[in-house]
Amino acid sequence: EEQLLESGGTLVRPGGSLRLSCAASRFTFSSYAMNWVRQAPGKGLEWVSTISGSGTTTYYADSVKGRFTISRDNPKKTLYLQMNSLRAEDTAVYYCAQSVAVAGSWFDPWGQGTLVTVSS
Amino acid sequence: DIQMTQSPSSLSASVGDRVTITCRASESISNYLNWYQQKPGKAPHLLISTTTTLHTGVPSRFSGSGLGTDFTLTITDLQPDDFATYFCQQSFSKPDTFGQGTRLEIK
Numbered sequence: 146e147e148q149l150l151e152s153g154g155t156l157v158r159p160g161g162s163l164r165l166s167c168a169a170s171r172f173t174f175s176s177y178a179m180n181w182v183r184q185a186p187g188k189g190l191e192w193v194s195t196i197s198g199s200g201t202t203t204y205y206a207d208s209v210k211g212r213f214t215i216s217r218d219n220p221k222k223t224l225y226l227q228m229n230s231l232r233a234e235d236t237a238v239y240y241c242a243q244s245v246a247v248a249g250s251w252f253d254p255w256g257q258g259t260l261v262t263v264s265s
Numbered sequence: 266d267i268q269m270t271q272s273p274s275s276l277s278a279s280v281g282d283r284v285t286i287t288c289r290a291s292e293s294i295s296n297y298l299n300w301y302q303q304k305p306g307k308a309p310h311l312l313i314s315t316t317t318t319l320h321t322g323v324p325s326r327f328s329g330s331g332l333g334t335d336f337t338l339t340i341t342d343l344q345p346d347d348f349a350t351y352f353c354q355q356s357f358s359k360p361d362t363f364g365q366g367t368r369l370e371i372k
Contacts, residue, residue, distance in 0.1 A: 180361075190301075190309065190352055192361040204359050240308055249356050251299040253311035253320065 147171040147254055149241050154259030161231050161263070167224040167241030167256055175199070175219040178247045181226050183237035184258075193239070194226065197247050204247065209235075231263045267291050267355050271364030277372040278343055286338045286367045288353035293333045297357035300329055300338045303366075304349045312351075313338065345371075 153165040167179070181193040194215040195204045203215050214227040224241050238260050242252035268291035278284050288298065296316040301309040311320045313329040316336060326341045340347055348371050353364040 189365045190354070190363040192354075192363070195359070195361075206360050248359060249297055251311055251314040251356060252301075252309075252354070253314075255308040255310060258308055 147243060149243065149254060149256035151239065151241050151256040151259040154239060154261045156262045156264065157231055158265050159232060159263055162227070162229045163231065163261060165226040165228065165239055165241075165259060165261070167226075169222045169224070169243070171222070174222040178244045178250070179215075179217060179224045180242045180244055180252055181215060181224075182240045182242055182252065182255075183235075183261075184240070185234075185237045188237075191237075195244070195247050196224070202247055228261070231261075233263050235261060236263045237261060266360055267294060267358060267362050269353055269355055269362050269364040271351075271353055271367050273367060274365065275368040275370065277370045279372045280343055280345060282343045283339065283341045284343060284369065285340075286351055286353075286369075288331075288336045288338070288364050290334045290336075290355055290357075294355045294357035296332055297355055298329075298331060298336045299354045299356060301352045301354065302347075302349045303352065309352060340369075 148170045150168045180195045196215045200217050212230045216225045238258040240255050240258045242255040244250040270289045298316045300313040303309040317329050328339045350366045350368045352366050
């Protein structure tokens with residue numbers, strides 16, 4: 146089964162930047178859309194962004210549009226989330242998750258998550 | 266955006282019980298409804314996709330139903346491993362949205 150491993154989460158000051166990574170093990174990484182979903186402490190799940198298998202199509206939640214950029218490197222089997230102009234409300238565990246399509250699909254599997262804390 | 270409303274937000278039950286969690290969409294989402302289970306400190310994992318399809322390895326005591334705006338997740342013969350938080354998610358249109366979660370606790 147596919148395994149996903151996130152990294153890059155840390156403490157960052159408001160207004161700062163951070164890049165998260167998600168390494169995949171599957172040989173056919175490029176065949177799958179990839180997603181970022183976040184969960185603020187003690188809260189529910191919030192979809193953040195989706196990228197197609199080729200990387201040519203992307204979607205963003207309004208709450209991050211213009212500040213976050215999703216990208217992927219298929220030969221390296223790695224997904225990224227560049228996070229700029231970070232705010233306190235971006236504090237969350239960020240999960241990467243795979244889907245079979247950019248829409249009309251489901252998230253499976255998920256990585257273990259990486260914690261981003263935005264605080265001064 | 267499509268709003269997903271789950272009920273109840275929390276639920277107490279005993280081992281062996283049958284429980285039902287409902288999820289209502291603010292507009293029709295056909296059958297584009299998925300269910301996830303999450304345990305404390307762990308990532309969510311997929312239980313059911315497109316309303317009724319059990320994910321590989323999910324016990325048959327879990328089942329899903331519904332169409333349009335109203336959906337249910339039913340768990341029969343509750344086992345100790347089932348006590349967790351459950352989320353519904355619509356994938357009919359972007360942005361994908363989740364219900365607020367239902368915490369299933371041991372009575």
